Amino acid sequence: MHMATTLSINGETKSFDAPPDMPLLWVLRDILGMTGTKFGCGIAQCGACTVHIDGKAVRSCVLPVSAVENRNVTTIEHVGSTPAGAKVQKAWLEAEVIQCGYCQSGQIMAAAALLAATPNPDDSDIDAAMAGNICRCGTYVRIREAIKQAANGRQS
């Protein structure tokens, strides 16, 4: 039932035993102890569990771990080491986006993937990339602002 699985997570190779159908979310949280990636709905409706697979934003709560073997997984703990991730984190703090923060790991992962693919997103790009991420505190106005700020790339 359990199988030895090898993943590349945040640039490191991890081997562990997990059932092949186990969603990546629970591997990260309950086997690897990486709690930055959040559980919100379990059915890919809220985006709290968003990670990057080969740079693309993916909902880890419905992604069987067997489907990502030997692919590059990036999580919120490491996204700051990518240029887009670092810009997004900085803009998030400058715009003071965050309230409770629980959804923000997923928001930041989604925004970083957007900026990596589309360096200067317009409002409809932002809507398309971010509409899968729910924020119950209602920080959407500032998320939009921060993405634009990050895109304008005041790097320091």
Add this chain to the structure above:
Amino acid sequence: MNARNSLSRRSLLTGGLAGGFLLAFHLPLRAAINEPVQPLDNTQGKFAPNAFIRIDETGRTVLIMPQVEMGQGTYTSISAVLAEELDADWSKVEVQHAPPNDKLYGNPTFGLQVTGNSNSIRAWWLPLRKAGATARAMLVQAAAAQWGVEPASCSASKGEVAHDASGRKLGYGELALAAQAQTPPKDVAIKDPKDFVLIGQPLKRLDTPDKVNGKALYGIDAILPGMKIAAIANCPVFGGKVGKVDDSAATKVAGVRKVVVLDDAVAVIGDHMWAAKKGLEALKIEWNEGSNAEISTKDIWDDLRKASQKDGAIARSDGDIAKALASGDKFEAAYELPFLAHASMEPINATVHVKPDSCEIWTGTQIMTRVQSEAAKAAGLPVDKVIVNNHLLGGGFGRKLEPDMVVAAVKIAKQVDYPVKVVWTREEDIQHDVYRPVYRDQITASLVDGKVSGWKYKVAGSAVLARWLPPAFQKGIDIDAVDAAVDAPYDFANFHVEYVRAEPLSVPTGFWRGVGPNNNVFAVECAMDELARKAGKDPIEFRKSMLTKNPRMLAVLDQVAEKSGWGQPLPPRVGRGVCVQPSFASFIATVVEAEIDDIGEITLRRVTSVVDTGIAVNPDTVKAQIEGGLIFGLTAALYGEITIDKGRVQQSNFHDYRMMRINETPKIEVIVVKSGEAPGGIGEAGVNAGPPALRNAIYAATGVALRRLPIDRKLLAAGKKA
């Protein structure tokens, strides 16, 4: 930026997350342990003048937070209030969750360690300023004694005491031990607001740096040595019990450790959530559903409508309401609001380790001491044997004012000797909430000379407070259920408010962000718009004519009219709606502009709010809370309704209990008025504003006077009229 708080201590302990995880991966594979613990309040070798301030010899200033952080920014604002009067060095301030202790950390309004009713700053404003000022005076006394000068000849600023005449200075760290030996002054002076250096500034939040990199710890993130994970199934019918459980398939699921059967729930404990969840799905459970299995939403509404015909307990009565309603142009309406779930993004969870002589809890709660005492009862232990480690909350919204999830987790953890983290699926979270009650608010009014002459307002609905804080329920009046009804901002000469307690069949009710004012601001502001139309007046002019004794409300209303472009021409089927509200001692006027298409779909175009909350401790937080609160309220107006069929909640997750998303979010402009008045509450106020302002915008755009939430699009298709 320096690490500014102690909230992710374990990441510091492991030398940064990466290092800690790396180690863990090369050891036998298991989760990295983070074991977040409530730091012991060790005052040895520190200046510890009260329960809130700890300064060590390096000047490190730890402030202990009596209120919990669930996104509303209170850790930063409370710190600013303390640091202001302490004249602390803001860059050295760190925050720490308080342990359970009503005596030290009880909210002055409730006498309980509770975060709710948007009152953290209101309740603590003076006590914390005095606490900070007293500490500062003791530091000044210590320095003056060392220098042999009068304390009055010394000043303090940014964590230092200075003797201006001689130019000598001593840091708070250097003074810590000497200050501890000082006698606190009896009557300490607090600052004149004009001298504030932190209060009123848009200070950066202390809790957010760890929220951009995954380091912040919520209750659901606790990981303890040997911990297992449990998934839970509560009886789908409220009040039902477990009948028979066949666990033969569940125990064969790889990773399942144990099946725990409680009175009204079944839990499966596994190595991880996936095993627990699959184990739960493999159980065959027969429930004894009980008599509630017959109940549906219709029964509940039939009951409430019937109950609302009764006379209620009188909560306010000015003038002669019978006489006033006997003349003039009469208006009658009833407004109805649905059950709502909280759906905080962090699903309900609690981690518990029960040992023979102790019980330790890791969770995020708005009510520390009640969690402790209820856990003690469930564990069969004295209260002082229960340790509660609080966390950042991934949203609270009132759901975490209840201890039920902790009690259930204690009962589960009692069955095993290892720590168990009980995580509710989103489906359990939505279907086993304590719901915002259904309300029916009836208004009978009379118009004379274009103004309201008689105003009779009757609220019918659940008395949440009577359950939650029984002594507060007096003479049949739930002061929460009539909040913002008894103190509606208008000067009605004949002003009568009644309350009918009506508990919904089977459905548990609780506080929901915005609390009582949600239903009352909605009903009052909807009725005011309908009355304005009846009087042939502009909605804002109509309101202003009855706000002449309320200058703060008038001022925000005037400003919102200007900022929102009130009165400017709009395309067809686009309307503006206004709302004024007196809730939480803040004065707020809001205009929503919305478009309704031919099939009744709604597009929010723009929202403008002007806020006079008195002294805004952190104006950026005030803005953020109004922005977010508006979306929370608008979400409810657009989508929110929990319905019951055969005693069960019919909604289960975000696909059928919808939330507003970024693509539906309009431009929101929030203007915070400068004021020298005492601070008001702000965390819930925005929630009150959205639904009536949107409903009134729809009324303006379509002529349809909606009287129920959520908004029924079918009533708004082109060609329909009220």
